[in-house]
Amino acid sequence: MATKVAVIQFPGTNCEFDVAEVVSSLGGEPQIVFHDDSSLHGADAVIIAGGFAHGDYLRPGAIARFSPVMEPIRSFANDGGPVVGICNGFQVLTEARLLPGALQKNAHLKFKCQMVDLRVDSTNSVLTSEAELGQVVRMPINHFEGNYTCSSETLAELQSEDRVVLRYVDNPNGSIDDIAGICNEGRNVVGLMPHPERASHELLGSNDGLVLMQSVLAAAGLAVPV
Amino acid sequence: MTFDVQVEVMLRPGIADPEGATIERALPALGFEGVTGVTVGKSIRFQLDSESASKAQETATQMCEQFLSNPVIEDAAISVTQAQVGS
Numbered sequence: 119m120a121t122k123v124a125v126i127q128f129p130g131t132n133c134e135f136d137v138a139e140v141v142s143s144l145g146g147e148p149q150i151v152f153h154d155d156s157s158l159h160g161a162d163a164v165i166i167a168g169g170f171a172h173g174d175y176l177r178p179g180a181i182a183r184f185s186p187v188m189e190p191i192r193s194f195a196n197d198g199g200p201v202v203g204i205c206n207g208f209q210v211l212t213e214a215r216l217l218p219g220a221l222q223k224n225a226h227l228k229f230k231c232q233m234v235d236l237r238v239d240s241t242n243s244v245l246t247s248e249a250e251l252g253q254v255v256r257m258p259i260n261h262f263e264g265n266y267t268c269s270s271e272t273l274a275e276l277q278s279e280d281r282v283v284l285r286y287v288d289n290p291n292g293s294i295d296d297i298a299g300i301c302n303e304g305r306n307v308v309g310l311m312p313h314p315e316r317a318s319h320e321l322l323g324s325n326d327g328l329v330l331m332q333s334v335l336a337a338a339g340l341a342v343p344v
Numbered sequence: 345m346t347f348d349v350q351v352e353v354m355l356r357p358g359i360a361d362p363e364g365a366t367i368e369r370a371l372p373a374l375g376f377e378g379v380t381g382v383t384v385g386k387s388i389r390f391q392l393d394s395e396s397a398s399k400a401q402e403t404a405t406q407m408c409e410q411f412l413s414n415p416v417i418e419d420a421a422i423s424v425t426q427a428q429v430g431s
Contacts, residue, residue: 177414184411213414220416222355227362267359267417292360 120147121340124161126191126207128153128171128182133204133315137167140318144328146335153185163200163244163338164191166207168260168313178206178221178263179213188214200244200337201307205261208299208309217302217309218276219268221261225292229262233323235287236298236312243283243301244337245308245330254287255326257317264311266293266300276300284310306337346427347400349392353413353420354385388412391427400424 123141127134127150138148149159153171158164171182182188188210195201195216203211211217224230235256238249249255268276273294276282284299291311299310314327355361361383368382394400401424408420 176412180411180414212416218416220414222359222417223362225360225362227366265360269416 121145121163121335121338122147122149122159122161123163123165123335123338124149124151124158126151126153126164126166126187128169128185128210130171130173131167131169131206133168133206133313136313136315136318137165137204140315140327140331141165141335143318144332144335144340146338146340151187153182153187156186156190158187158190158194161194161199162340163334164194164202165334166191166201166203166210167315168205168207171206171210174206174263177209177213179209179211182210183214192216195302195304195307198304198306200334202245202334203307203309204313204315205259205264205311208311209263211307211309216307217300218272219266219300221263221311222265222267223263224261224265224290228291230264230290231260232258232290234259234290234298234312236284237287238283239285240280240283240301242280243305243308243333245299245301245310245333246283248333248336249329253329255317255329256324257312257314257327258323259290259312260316261291261311264293265291266297266311268294279303281305283308284312345394345396347392347394347397348425348427349390349400349404350423351388351404351408351412351420352385352423353388353408353418354383356417356419359417385418392424397424397426
């Protein structure tokens with residue numbers, strides 16, 4: 119049976135088709151699910167794609183959090199289903215409190231659009247299971263509010279529970295502890311600011327994102343080619 | 345009764361405020377000396393029908409906790425005043 123991946127589309131999302139393209143190139147079956155849908159239609163994994171959900175009004179993710187589709191996503195996540203938020207999707211997951219902390223404006227108020235190196239600091243998550251510990255992967259970031267922050271208690275928890283899955287090798291945005299991606303306690307909900315779907319082919323400058331996307335598909339039940 | 349509610353959302357102390365810092369650095373260039381502690385936030389205003397000012401305050405507090413501010417990085421200050429008749 120095909121491995122179905124719900125790719126969430128809010129008004130203002132703009133990375134959903136890139137994500138869908140990569141999902142199908144890896145053998146999964148992407149399904150764009152609009153924000154007003156109250157069902158995930160039997161998806162095996164959920165990817166909240168990047169963009170500017172609801173125009174990022176008030177705060178990125180603040181309004182998206184109340185979209186009808188967030189209810190089934192919450193239940194799916196609570197049942198252990200793999201949920202990944204990329205960029206704006208990460209912001210949505212923190213606003214929905216499925217992940218702790220918040221993404222604030224980049225240090226020096228700079229919009230950052232560049233390739234970055236990320237180090238895989240935990241392979242125990244639905245996004246990094248197929249990668250190697252310490253592996254450095256290269257992919258683009260494209261954000262204004264990607265500066266991860268949280269209380270010192272939360273940070274201590276993330277560190278001691280090995281929940282910082284990706285760190286910037288050269289911190290581009292002021293993120294606390296160089297955090298680029300974190301997971302929840304269940305390790306099935308992951309948020310990251312960089313865009314693995316935009317590093318999915320050598321022609322795009324890197325295909326390092328594939329290992330992360332493959333991990334999501336593996337968590338969704340797709341057999342990974344050796 | 346109708347109340348005018350003003351919510352001021354500011355970054356919590358300790359959260360970097362690069363916008364405030366930039367304004368603070370720019371002011372002396374225009375000859376405004378002696379300015380410190382610039383912080384930038386947003387102001388959200390609305391009218392609210394409620395039984396009493398305290399009830400309105402309570403409702404606005406819930407709005408801030410759940411939606412208008414992100415308590416991880418922001419504090420909200422709420423002021424409630426009775427709306428002017430005819431406004």
